[in-house]
Amino acid sequence: MDAFYALIGPENGEASWWQLSVRAVILFAVGVVYIRIAGRRTFSKATPLDIIVAIIIGSNLSRAMTGKAPFLAALAATLVLALLHRLVAMATLRWSWLASLMKVHPTVLVRDGLVDSNALRRHGLSYEDLLEGLRLEQVGDPADVVRATLEGGGRISVIPREKG
Numbered sequence: 241m242d243a244f245y246a247l248i249g250p251e252n253g254e255a256s257w258w259q260l261s262v263r264a265v266i267l268f269a270v271g272v273v274y275i276r277i278a279g280r281r282t283f284s285k286a287t288p289l290d291i292i293v294a295i296i297i298g299s300n301l302s303r304a305m306t307g308k309a310p311f312l313a314a315l316a317a318t319l320v321l322a323l324l325h326r327l328v329a330m331a332t333l334r335w336s337w338l339a340s341l342m343k344v345h346p347t348v349l350v351r352d353g354l355v356d357s358n359a360l361r362r363h364g365l366s367y368e369d370l371l372e373g374l375r376l377e378q379v380g381d382p383a384d385v386v387r388a389t390l391e392g393g394g395r396i397s398v399i400p401r402e403k404g
Contacts, residue, residue, distance in 0.1 A: 253307040263305045270315055271301050274322040278329075289342055293325045343392055350374075350388035353401070363390055374398055 248263050249255025255263065274297060297318055304314035332339035347359050349370055360370060370388070373396030379385055386399040 248311055249307060251307055251310045255307050260305065260307075263307075263311065267301045267305050270318075271297070274318055277319070278322040278325045289325070289328070293321060296321055346392060347390045348387060349390055349396065350382045350385045350398075352387075353383040353385055355382050359390070365390070370396070 245251075247259070248266070249259030278293060278297070300309070300314050300318040300321070303309040304311050304318075328338075328342060332342050347363060349356055349359050349365070355367070355370065357367075360367065370382070374380065374382065374385065374388060377388075377396070377398035377400070379398050379400050382388070384401050386401050388396055388398045391397050
């Protein structure tokens with residue numbers, strides 16, 4: 241263990257540049273492994289839980305790299321968090337009540353060309369935000385929409401009205 245600590249430097253934040261560089265390489269590899277354990281969804285179609293886990297993992301790894309937290313303890317705590325996230329994600333597949341607690345439900349913003357102003361307000365969206373989401377889906381006017389939905393990942397999906 242002494243050789244390992246000679247390689248990564250002291251835990252008091254006084255590691256040399258090359259010891260911090262060794263920490264960075266180790267943390268890069270460990271970070272990739274932890275994110276793989278947590279699952280691909282941690283950064284794709286992120287839910288609030290996913291975002292929090294990602295921020296905490298990044299924060300923990302950063303503190304371990306700079307010596308602001310004990311190296312092995314920070315790695316262990318981060319691994320526990322990644323495993324917990326993975327277990328909760330798998331549990332939501334089995335128990336719908338847990339899924340409804342953890343996941344964001346889609347909200348209809350436009351139905352048959354009519355904009356739901358209350359839904360926009362509840363989700364902190366302006367009418368201009370809605371129009372931007374429609375334009376990104378190649379629709380210029382809410383009247384041309386059968387349904388526009390704010391999805392759990394924050395994207396607005398659009399079913400355009402048939403032309404013709």
